[in-house]
Amino acid sequence: MLNVAVVGLGFMGVTHLKSYLQVPGVRIAALCGGRRPPPADGDFAGVTGNIPGWQPFKLEMAGVRIARDLDEVLSDPDIDLVDLCVPTPAHVPLAIRALRAGKHVLCEKPLARTSAQARELVAAAAAARGHFMPAMCLRFWPGWAWLREAVTDGRHGAIRAARFRRVGEPPAWGQEAYFDGAASGGALLDLHIHDTDFVQFLFGRPRSVFSQGFSQFSGAIDHVVTQYQVASGATVSAEGSWMMTPGHGFNMAYTVIFERATADFDLSRGPEALRLFEPGRAGRTVPLEPGDGYVHELSYLVGCLGEGRAPERVTLADALSAVEICEAEERSIRSGRVEPV
Numbered sequence: 001m002l003n004v005a006v007v008g009l010g011f012m013g014v015t016h017l018k019s020y021l022q023v024p025g026v027r028i029a030a031l032c033g034g035r036r037p038p039p040a041d042g043d044f045a046g047v048t049g050n051i052p053g054w055q056p057f058k059l060e061m062a063g064v065r066i067a068r069d070l071d072e073v074l075s076d077p078d079i080d081l082v083d084l085c086v087p088t089p090a091h092v093p094l095a096i097r098a099l100r101a102g103k104h105v106l107c108e109k110p111l112a113r114t115s116a117q118a119r120e121l122v123a124a125a126a127a128a129r130g131h132f133m134p135a136m137c138l139r140f141w142p143g144w145a146w147l148r149e150a151v152t153d154g155r156h157g158a159i160r161a162a163r164f165r166r167v168g169e170p171p172a173w174g175q176e177a178y179f180d181g182a183a184s185g186g187a188l189l190d191l192h193i194h195d196t197d198f199v200q201f202l203f204g205r206p207r208s209v210f211s212q213g214f215s216q217f218s219g220a221i222d223h224v225v226t227q228y229q230v231a232s233g234a235t236v237s238a239e240g241s242w243m244m245t246p247g248h249g250f251n252m253a254y255t256v257i258f259e260r261a262t263a264d265f266d267l268s269r270g271p272e273a274l275r276l277f278e279p280g281r282a283g284r285t286v287p288l289e290p291g292d293g294y295v296h297e298l299s300y301l302v303g304c305l306g307e308g309r310a311p312e313r314v315t316l317a318d319a320l321s322a323v324e325i326c327e328a329e330e331r332s333i334r335s336g337r338v339e340p341v
Contacts, residue, residue, distance in 0.1 A: 002302055004081040005030035005073045007094065009038055011049030012108055013085035018057055019294040026302045028059070029079060032067040034086060040066065050168050050250040051292075052267065070094060074101035081106060081305065087177040088113050088184055092121045099128035104305055106298075108135045109197075110189045111319035115327055118320045125316055133301050133311040134319035138194040139201055140300060141293030143265045143274050146286065147256060150263070151202055156278075157259025162202070164195040164238040168250035170217060171242060178242075181220025188213070188221035189326050192240025196226070196329070197314075197322040199238060203230035205321055208340045211332040216243060226329050229338075 004026055006013050020028055031038040042059035067073045073082060074097060082098040084091060084107045092112050098105045105125075111134050112118035125132045138144050150156055168191070171178040178184050199206065206228040213224035223241040230236050253266040262277045263286075269275075274286040289296070304311045325341050332339040 002026045002080050002305055003029035003078050004083055005032060005067065005076075005079045006083045006085060007032040007034070007070060007073065008085035008087075008090075008108075009033045009036050009044070009047070010085065011047055013083075014044045014047045014057055015049065015051065015294055016083055016085055016298065017044075017059055019292075019298050022291065022295050023299045023302055025306055026081075026298070028064055030065040030067050030073055030076065032070060032073050034069075034090075038066050048172065050171070052250065070097060074098060074103065080104055081301075084108060088190070092117045095121055095132070096124040099124050099130055099132065102128075102130055104130040105132045106135055106301060107132070109137075109319065110185060110193050110323055110326070111316070112323060113183065113185055113189070115320060115324045118323050122316050122320055131305060131310045132316055133304075134314055134316060135297060136194070136197050136314045136319060136322070137293035137297045138198050139293075139314050140296035142288035142291070142296070143254075144198060144293070145296070146274065146288060147254070147263065147265075148201065150258070156261035156263075158232065159202070159234045159256055159258055161235040161257040162199075162237075162254065163256075164198065164254045165240075166191055166195055166252045167239065167241040167244050167248075169242065169244045169246050169248055170222075179218050181215065181218030181222075184218065184220065185326070186215065186218040186220025186222050187240050187242040188224050188330060189323070191242055192224050192226075192238065192329075193322050193326050195238040195240060196325050197318065199228050199230070199236055200318070200321060200325065203228070203232055203234065203236060206230050206236075206325060206341050208338050209325065209328050209332050210338045211329040213329075213333045221330055221333060224329060224333065226332075 042061040045056040081104045208229045211226040213221045216222045223243045225239045228236040256263045264275045272285045277283045328339045328341045
């Protein structure tokens with residue numbers, strides 16, 4: 001049984017708590033809230049976020065330790081995995097401390113605010129005995145996992161064009177962190193990085209990017225549209241925003257044109273989110289694996305650690321590269337030019 005301590009108990013920390021309860025082989029052993037102390041009764045009803053259908057959550061606290069700080073977590077020999085769901089500026093220093101304490105580490109995206117900071121973490125992980133996995137959940141989301149498999153096995157031929165979209169309202173939670181773009185990186189680094197990472201997962205690291213966007217409330221990039229130049233020559237773009245007018249809600253979508261099919265995913269369609277169109281056939285709904293990307297991400301990590309192997313589906317190098325690509329996107333927005341990655 002793998003014992004996990006979840007550090008940071010805002011929207012993402014509680015999302016991870018919910019997900020661990022669906023993963024065999026892991027036990028929530030400790031909670032550490034930082035600025036938000038864990039509720040002694042496990043009632044997280046006041047925590048909200050942008051996941052459609054979000055429900056209030058109460059954790060059964062029997063056997064769960066409430067840690068006053070990270071030192072208390074790291075000094076506990078029973079803790080195997082430290083799951084960091086803290087604001088972006090804390091990712092690197094807390095992850096390095098956990099690695100030096102001999103713990104396995106899961107760290108939410110982005111890996112760091114800057115690529116220079118991310119490289120410090122890469123160096124620390126290389127010298128650590130514990131394993132590290134960046135939490136890039138889109139690689140595990142059923143609709144996106146299906147797309148990756150379709151590309152890998154070539155069932156519909158090569159991709160000719162792909163468009164990704166991830167948009168929502170300004171965050172209504174954690175505003176003291178998100179609205180400080182110098183710390184959070186704005187929607188570019190906190191939201192859009194999911195699609196930037198998935199672009200490199202499908203096509204390899206882009207050669208260059210051309211981006212347009214703007215800043216409205218964070219001081220960083222709050223809306224971005226990027227065209228990626230990839231080695232295959234496919235036309236690839238992604239839009240990321242948290243500038244939708246209140247009431248719009250959150251949505252994520254993609255349209256991918258293969259040589260012999262078109263796949264169209266739209267979260268707002270619910271159980272019919274993924275539609276596939278093939279020559280000579282009526283469009284059809286593709287059934288997807290149950291569960292969301294968080295559950296599948298944590299299941300994968302717990303399985304790897306249980307077998308004593310390093311996670312490979314997403315690595316520190318991938319997470320560093322995603323930050324570097326986003327930095328190139330920001331340079332392109334500022335310069336108005338195509339920027340190399």
